[in-house]
Amino acid sequence: xxSVTQLDSQVPVFExxxxxxxxxxxxxxxxxxxxxVQYPNQGLQLLLKYLSGSTLVKGINGFEAEFNxxxxxxxxxxxxxxxxxxxxxxxxxxxxSSNTGKLIFGQGTTLQVKP
Amino acid sequence: xxxxxxxxxxxxxxxxxxxxxxCSQNMNHEYMSWYRQDPGLGLRQIYYSMNVEVTDKGDxxxxxxxxxxxxxxxxxxxxxPSPNQTSLYFCASSSTGxxxxxxxxxxxxxx
Numbered sequence: 001x002x003s004v005t006q007l008d009s010q011v012p013v014f015e016x017x018x019x020x021x022x023x024x025x026x027x028x029x030x031x032x033x034x035x036x037v038q039y040p041n042q043g044l045q046l047l048l049k050y051l052s053g054s055t056l057v058k059g060i061n062g063f064e065a066e067f068n069x070x071x072x073x074x075x076x077x078x079x080x081x082x083x084x085x086x087x088x089x090x091x092x093x094x095x096x097s098s099n100t101g102k103l104i105f106g107q108g109t110t111l112q113v114k115p
Numbered sequence: 116x117x118x119x120x121x122x123x124x125x126x127x128x129x130x131x132x133x134x135x136x137x138c139s140q141n142m143n144h145e146y147m148s149w150y151r152q153d154p155g156l157g158l159r160q161i162y163y164s165m166n167v168e169v170t171d172k173g174d175x176x177x178x179x180x181x182x183x184x185x186x187x188x189x190x191x192x193x194x195x196p197s198p199n200q201t202s203l204y205f206c207a208s209s210s211t212g213x214x215x216x217x218x219x220x221x222x223x224x225x226x
Contacts, residue, residue, distance in 0.1 A: 032213055034214075043218055045217075102173060
């Protein structure tokens, strides 16, 4: 079985400051990793994904994440946040061998960007 | 425009009154799923479908039914809703089972 832990439920940060949202996972098999963003009253939008290859993955809106297999982590970073980045962020994994398409989600991290 | 649509977006109902939430995708995707989102729990899969007439339970299927008679549609049925099914529901689809595309969500309140 797989599980995902997002280590912070809320992250307050000032505009133009850097931010890191932490995600650890547990799995006995290889997984694909994802970060999704949910803006208020909207559905989930894919920020970035790691399927294979380079462990540093760049996504939309200036976000990037680094896959660390030894630490089973996939932390999300942005060097300078904007007010518009205020949203809830979800880390998710999917076993590479799965044919169900099921994503296992973390609990979510609310990013609050203050002026 | 490629998209997943859900209807209704908001629904308030009473215990025991059957309801259906529709989901439709225009991307010719084989995989479709339903998730529910609850505070502090993230999203949990209710049911999924790998293709027409092929459906299976996810992690929290109790109290829900689905059907997949056409590739584009995957309705979620609550035969006898209860207050513990008050939640935010998302439909998702994908072609390979990796990247999933999500609908805008349906906020359901069961009184």
